[in-house]
Amino acid sequence: MLMHTHEARLDALRKELAKRDLDGFVVPISDEHLSEYVGAYAQRLAWLTGFGGSAGSAAVLAHTAAMFVDGRYTLQVREQVSGELYECKSVPDDSMADWLAGNVQEGARIGFDPWLHTRGWAKAVGKKLEAVGAQLVPTDGNPIDAVWEDQPERSMAPAFVQDEANAGRSSAEKRGEIAEWLKAEKLDAVVISALDSVAWTLNIRGADVDHTPVALSYLMVQADGTADWFIAPEKVPGDVAQALGNAVRIRSNDEFSAAFAELAGKRVASDPARNVAAIFERLNEVGAEIVSTDDPVVLPKAIKNAAEQQGHRDAQHRDAAAIAKFLHWLSVEAPTGSVDELSAVDRLADFRRESDLLRDLSFDTISGAGPNGASPHYRVDEDSNRQLEPNSVYLVDSGGQYPDGTTDITRTIWVGPDSPPDEVCDRFTRVLKGHIALDVQTFPPGTPGSALDGFARQHLWMAGLDYAHGTGHGVGSFLGVHEGPQRIAKPRGAQSGTDQPLMAGMILSNEPGYYKAGEYGIRIENLVLVEERQIEGGEGEWLGFETLTFAPIDRTLVRRELLSEAEIAWWNGYHAKVRDIIAPQVDGDVLAWLEQACEPL
Structure with a gap:
């Protein structure tokens, strides 16, 4: 009989751990x-827990357990996870390693799956446990897999070719650059396991992960430019194999672990932040000389070439028409009380599907009405679904995957018919001012994302307000909607991406927000492209942002008197371009609505 309650699943896991002497x-x-x-x-x-967020972890002991999430999910975790089964802990303030060390008995054996964690994580947690006489033990197979009776099978969706017109460069050229890097570093090979790095290098895409067009596979690139691609062979159609050519050997995913023996005695690059602990274990076992270094694909992938940049512009403009149609529909239907979060998600997806080029959404749409919008990464389901009530705030964060680009946009809407409260307008306008400040900012090369984060928060900070998420994440080209290494956020150390200098060609989001628990959430998000910028009278080199996302921002929530003349000029210029981009793609009532939405302030 299947275990339908999370209590039963937790109990089954504990029994399995006992069998394994864990x-x-x-x-x-x-x-x-x-x-x-x-x-x-x-x-x-x-x-195991019922938690539906995209970031978090749990620690399970024999008589207690805890959930660890960051500020994006503090509300969501309490709604989805039983407080009787799990304590809720907030990272980075609460450390899992500290919690484990404070709750284990001397001699305890705490298991971890080495295929799901980094080597650095295992060392740090292992050290904490050793200090209290316990140990961290790698498991042979995942204990949850042993008790998850109806666990889905791995996807067998076929891989497909990413056209070179959209990729901008051939796979052979990319592999050649990796080979040159290997030679320069006196390395024999590199192991690449990040799915988007594999996809970008080979100019292939897949459908193995919802909303992210990647194929479950690994890649080993040699210093001669050849590569071994480890993937289920039945997932590789003939046209994919033909596109890759003889220099890429297609091998079964099942061979990956054994293939490390071929690296014995060789100098092998492996990224400690992107390759799991098990890969390092295997390299050690076969006697390879491990050189810990960044995945050589990450930075070239983040710096979009001319074809990728133009593809993004085209995808954003196409997406803008769908957003305009949705916002018009919302303006008509939502004030009647006939729209709920799920129906809004479906309608927005329908508008995007009107483009025959849509391949998928880029993530599960965040559709937050009223208090649900106060959870930054809220995901609606049948249980949480809420009406868009008249005279309330509605936040919608969504995106599409197109062959030429990945989109991500957030708009916050006042559902009338009455005027919004002063507090909501004040918060919205402060968020808007921060969004504009970041959009227009120029900065010298070498500037990290952490140096820009405060520009987006300054007007909230002046009122004693803030938000508990980053301001900007990188975005891929028909790949992950979240892509490193670049990031705009408060400084959090080397692995957070906040110390990565922003470079021309990188794409990021600009998404300051404000959230009032139990009442509403506000966020304004556009994507921007880092570009070289000429400043009249300036000295040296400078960078700035080209705005990529164009859709009306709700003027109902703006307090004009709180904006400077420069900010009003930004608003008017932005909406003039919104009108120019979208108007040729719509007609009738949508066009009339657009013209009104884009009028100068």
């Missing part, structure tokens, strides 16, 4: 590629 186990949201979004087969944390 006193506890750590459950992350992760797969063997350390992906942010994972396939259904790897949703172990959701199955």
Whole structure:
């Protein structure tokens, strides 16, 4: 009989741990590629606890357990996870390593799956446990897999070719650059397991992870430019194999672990932040000389070439028409009280599907009415679904995957018919001012994202307000909607991406927000492209942002008197371009609505 309650699942896991002589186990949201979004087969944390967020982990001991999430999910975790089964802990203030060390008995054996964690994580947690006489133990197979009776199978969706017109460069050229890097560093090979790095290098895409067009596979690139691609062979159609050519050997995913023997005695690059602990274990076992270094694909992938930049512009403009149609529909239907969060999600998806080029959404649409919008990464389901009530705030964060680009946009809407409260307008206008400040900012090369974050928060800070998420994340080209290494956020250390200098060609989001628990959420998000900028009378080199996203921002929520003349000019210029981009793509009532929405302030 299937276990339908999370209490029963937790009990089954504890019994399995006892069989393995383990006193506890750590459950992350992760797969063997350390992906942010994972396939259904790897949703172990959701199955065990009910938590539906994209970042978090649980620690399970014999008589207690805890959930660890960051500020984006503090509300969501309490709604989805039983407080009787799990304590709720907030990172980074609460450390899982500290919690484990404070709750284990001397001699305890705490299990972890080495295919789901980094080597650095395992060392740090292992050290904390050793200090109290306990130990961290790698498991042979995941204990949850042993008790998850209806665990989904891994996707067998076929891989497909990413056209070179959209990729901008051939796979052979990319592999050649990796080979030159290997030679320069006196390395023999590099192991690449990040799914988007594999996809970008080979100019292939897949459908193995919802909303992220990647194929479950690994890549080993040699210093001669050849590569071994480890993937289920039945997932590789003839046209994909033909496009890759003889220099890429297609091998079964099942061969990956054994293939490390071929690296014995060689100098092998492996990224400690993107390759799991098990890969390092295998390299050690076969006697390879490990050189820990960044995945050589990450930075070239983040710096979009001319074809990728133009593809993004085209995708954003196409997406803008769908957003305009949705916002018009919302303006008509929502004030009647006939729209709920799920019906809004469906309608927005329908508008995007009117483009024959839409391949998928880029993430599950965040559709937050009233208090649900106060959870920054809220995901609606049948249980949480809420009406868009008249005279309330509605936040919608959504995006599409197109062959030429990935979109991500957030708009906050006042559902009338009455005027919004002064407090909501004040908060919205402060968020808008921060959004504009970041959009227009210029900065010298070498500037990290952390140096820009405060520009987006300054007007909230002046009122004693803030938001508990980053201001900007990188975005891929028909790949992950969240892409490193660049990030705009408060400084959090080397692995957070906040110290990565922003470089021309990088694409990021600009999304300050404000959230009042139990009442409403506000966020304004556009995507921007880092570009070289000429400043009259300026000295040296400078960078700035080209705005990529164009859709009306709700003027109902703006307090004009709180804006400077420069900010009003930005608003008017932005909406003039919104009108120019969208108007040729719409007609009738939508066009009339657009013209009104884009009038100068």
